[in-house]
Amino acid sequence: xxxxEQDPGPLSVPEGAIVSLNCTYSNSAFQYFMWYRQYSRKGxxxxxxxxxxxxxxxxxxxxxxxxxxxxxxxxxRDSQPSDSATYLCATSTGYQKVTxxxxxxxxxxx
Amino acid sequence: GAVVSQHPSRVICKSGTSVKIECRSLDxxxxxxxxxxxxxxxxxxxMATSNEGSKATYEQGVEKDKFLINHASLTLSTLTxxxxxxxxxxxxxxxxxxxxQETQYFGPGTRLLVL
Numbered sequence: 001x002x003x004x005e006q007d008p009g010p011l012s013v014p015e016g017a018i019v020s021l022n023c024t025y026s027n028s029a030f031q032y033f034m035w036y037r038q039y040s041r042k043g044x045x046x047x048x049x050x051x052x053x054x055x056x057x058x059x060x061x062x063x064x065x066x067x068x069x070x071x072x073x074x075x076x077r078d079s080q081p082s083d084s085a086t087y088l089c090a091t092s093t094g095y096q097k098v099t100x101x102x103x104x105x106x107x108x109x110x
Numbered sequence: 111g112a113v114v115s116q117h118p119s120r121v122i123c124k125s126g127t128s129v130k131i132e133c134r135s136l137d138x139x140x141x142x143x144x145x146x147x148x149x150x151x152x153x154x155x156x157m158a159t160s161n162e163g164s165k166a167t168y169e170q171g172v173e174k175d176k177f178l179i180n181h182a183s184l185t186l187s188t189l190t191x192x193x194x195x196x197x198x199x200x201x202x203x204x205x206x207x208x209x210x211q212e213t214q215y216f217g218p219g220t221r222l223l224v225l
Contacts (some may be wrong), residue, residue: 003177026167034213036213036216041219041221043114043125043205043217043219045216049210049212058225088153090156094212096144096159097156098214101153102152102153
């Protein structure tokens with residue numbers, strides 16, 4: 001079993017839709033949770049960062065962490081074609097030992 | 111935000127040759143940098159942690175004699191793929207620690223194709 005599971009998609013949604021991206025993890029020691037966005041043939045860029053459980057909102061993006069169920073989510077409101085990318089969840093116990101999901105490819109159709 | 115650059119962005123080489131990839135932190139110093147490999151539809155796999163002034167730390171299963179890492183200064187780390195073979199073809203990405211704990215600034219990646 002992988003430490004971090006993520007549906008690879010692809011996920012296609014119409015412009016303006018609410019997008020829900022999810023990951024599950026198995027290691028209860030994970031304390032840090034990140035979402036990265038990766039455009040084709042580019043390096044990942046940090047979108048959201050959460051320590052421990054809870055919600056965090058930044059503009060159209062909301063990250064949720066539920067440590068009791070080992071479930072992390074990223075919601076994108078009013079999705080735009082420019083949001084089309086691969087979204088990687090990432091977790092860490094600390095000391096920069098980061099485990100990444102496989103990424104979910106999202107396509108927002110105009 | 112902080113910028114990490116990589117050079118070259120793309121390289122094609124013949125089997126058996128060596129290829130050097132550079133990773134630079136452009137506006138900050140990085141005593142630690144990370145090297146990842148990413149295959150299509152797979153997650154980022156950490157290969158090694160590059161430490162300025164000391165030896166790199168390699169992850170299990172990564173051949174240190176094949177993937178030579180040198181952290182020459184506080185802004186430059188290099189990865190040399192020695193005697194490259196077609197199975198080494200991949201997307202190599204470097205990163206440096208970010209502003210928040212456990213976050214990273216990633217470079218744009220280097221696509222290596224070994225013929």
